[in-house]
Amino acid sequence: MVRIAIPAILLITTACTEAPLEAEQESENAALAERVREANDAGPPIEQVVPETIGYPDMEANDLLGLACAYAPGTSMGVRVIARETDAWMKIDGELVRFAADPGSRELPAKSRTSYNGQKYSLRLDVGGTVAEGEIEATTYEGTMWLYDRWDRVIYTGSGTTNCGA
Structure with missing residues (x-):
């Protein structure tokens, strides 16, 4: 009888200790899987972009003249974005x-x-309210532009004068 009782006690003890170990392991696996998901979802470090001025030679060479809005951030008169009905243009790293x-x-x-x-x-x-008075009032606005990377993070923002017209 003692011979049967000892293996039975060992079997019961082993079964009791395995259940918490399995639950513990599952919990650790779930936590590890979540950390891997977070690492995969995070994009690379943000790289700031500073758009360059789109000069008249760029506008002429790429047929960017005509009906559009030209955004010049800050107090600069240098156009950083030309927005038209079907497309917009920005100069980044020397390329339009x-x-x-x-x-x-x-x-x-x-x-x-x-x-x-x-x-x-x-x-x-x-585009916000108009900023000029008189004849050009209807074409000069306060405007803001935001540039986003492929992870939908803002990498550039600028506010300033926006001129719209032909």
């Missing part, structure tokens, strides 16, 4: 980058849009 207009976004003056998408970046624009 094209953004396609989102036709579902809100329309701004000069038939420009609030949202544009590119291969590497996306662009959001907004």
Whole structure:
């Protein structure tokens, strides 16, 4: 009888200690899986982008003249974004980058849009109240632009004068 009782006690003791170990292991596995998911979802470090001025030679060479809104952030008169009905342009690292207009976004003056998408970046624009008096009042606004990376993080923002017209 003693011979049967000892193995039975050992079996019961082993069964009791395995259950918490399995639950503990499952908990650790779930925590580890969550950390891996977070690491995979996080993008690389943010790389700030400073758009360059789009000069008249760039505008002429790429047929960027005509009905559009030109955004010049801060007190600078240098245009950083040209937004048109179907596309917008920005100069990054010496290259003109094209953004396609989102036709579902809100329309701004000069038939420009609030949202544009590119291969590497996306662009959001907004126009506030007019800033000039007199004859050019209807074409000069206070505007803001936001440039986003592919992880939808703001990598550039600028506010200043926006001129809209032909």
